[in-house]
Amino acid sequence: MSMPRWSVQPVPEMTPEQYDKWQNLLEGRTGNHISWQHRSILQANLAGRMRELGLSDYDTYYERVTAADGSLEWTTLVERLTVHETRFFRHPPSFDLMTSFLEQRIAEKQQSGLELWSVGCSTGEETWSLAMTVCQLLRQSKQVIRYSVTGTDISLKALAQARQGEYARRRLGDLSPELQQRYFEECAGSTLRIAPLLRERVCFTRVNVLDLERAPMRNMDVICCQNLLIYFRPWRRRIILGQLAERLAPGGLLVLGPGEITDWTHPDLQQVNNDQVLAFYRL
Ligand SMILES: C[S@@+](CC[C@H](N)C(=O)[O-])C[C@H]1O[C@@H](n2cnc3c(N)ncnc32)[C@H](O)[C@@H]1O
Numbered sequence: 001m002s003m004p005r006w007s008v009q010p011v012p013e014m015t016p017e018q019y020d021k022w023q024n025l026l027e028g029r030t031g032n033h034i035s036w037q038h039r040s041i042l043q044a045n046l047a048g049r050m051r052e053l054g055l056s057d058y059d060t061y062y063e064r065v066t067a068a069d070g071s072l073e074w075t076t077l078v079e080r081l082t083v084h085e086t087r088f089f090r091h092p093p094s095f096d097l098m099t100s101f102l103e104q105r106i107a108e109k110q111q112s113g114l115e116l117w118s119v120g121c122s123t124g125e126e127t128w129s130l131a132m133t134v135c136q137l138l139r140q141s142k143q144v145i146r147y148s149v150t151g152t153d154i155s156l157k158a159l160a161q162a163r164q165g166e167y168a169r170r171r172l173g174d175l176s177p178e179l180q181q182r183y184f185e186e187c188a189g190s191t192l193r194i195a196p197l198l199r200e201r202v203c204f205t206r207v208n209v210l211d212l213e214r215a216p217m218r219n220m221d222v223i224c225c226q227n228l229l230i231y232f233r234p235w236r237r238r239i240i241l242g243q244l245a246e247r248l249a250p251g252g253l254l255v256l257g258p259g260e261i262t263d264w265t266h267p268d269l270q271q272v273n274n275d276q277v278l279a280f281y282r283l
Pocket of ligand 1: 154
């Protein structure tokens with residue numbers, strides 16, 4: 001029995017022209033930039049999808065994706081070209097900061113409630129971690145206050161997983177037994193499901209950060225945007241950060257991943273004085 005042609009053939013090399021075309025399409029539609037040095041990532045992901053479609057050259061596939069009826073194929077491809085790696089409470093120092101910020105904010109916002117936003121939430125771990133943080137604080141302080149957490153992403157597949165809220169037990173490794181017990185319920189096999197008391201506070205929706213002007217989020221108390229902008233060029237990071245800053249409530253907190261932007265200031269923001277965390281308060 002002969003092997004399928006694709007499985008024995010190496011991933012085809014792109015010409016510089018093909019790289020430009022694909023890179024411009026990806027960056028223009030998602031902001032994600034893949035440099036020429038890292039083109040093997042682009043090639044491998046395109047080739048993987050082309051193999052499924054029985055296509056063998058980048059130009060034919062490009063025409064299919066950019067055709068008038070190519071939007072479905074583009075949606076499929078985006079899943080491959082975006083990085084979805086994430087974890088619960090991924091960067092503990094950032095969560096420590098958000099916890100102490102929220103503790104104070106809860107005391108101040110008894111009447112109006114709290115709004116939190118996880119931008120580029122992937123499969124939901126960050127969003128659920130934010131919800132657990134608020135829920136724990138309310139429990140400890142015995143206060144009742146309205147709050148909601150929104151997770152947004154460009155990837156429909158990641159959002160579907162986030163909404164489902166089911167995670168293999170091994171993915172909960174860093175969560176204390178107390179959190180596991182309180183915020184998850186047993187599901188089939190070695191899977192745990194997010195408990196209803198968090199589900200009723202959380203929603204997930206598709207937002208491309210290149211279209212933030214159309215996003216309805218306003219007056220956010222916390223915006224957490226980690227490990228998304230690192231895939232963008234610095235000039236684009238600045239534009240998006242400016243737009244996120246406008247969506248913070250007065251006194252709100254914007255949390256990025258350490259080192260994700262340097263030499264950036266905004267007239268309405270003040271950087272948090274903390275070596276381990278990159279975050280800004282809205283004045
Ligand atoms: C590496 S994950 C980060 C997940 C989480 N924030 C964390 O730090 O663990 C990056 C996420 O950004 C999303 N993303 C990439 N480009 C995007 C865009 N233009 N708009 C919204 N989300 C985007 C990807 O789909 C992916 O789920």
